[in-house]
Amino acid sequence: MNKYFYIYNPNQADYFLKSGLQVIEIGKGAKGDIYIKFIRNEKSEEIFTQWCKGKLN
DSSP: OOSEEOOHHHHHHHHHHTTOOEEEEEEEOOOOEEEEEOOOOHHHHHHHHHHHHTTTO
């Protein structure tokens, strides 16, 4: 499993931030789009599952 993951969707990144995940890096991708980098761990996987199921705060 990768140690990090990148989010390019600002709404999803906002959800992850409000859920308590810590930003590792903010940058610009090869196509010029902005990404936010997070650590991939058990908590982030749980939050991602909630996001996919539509269980938003």
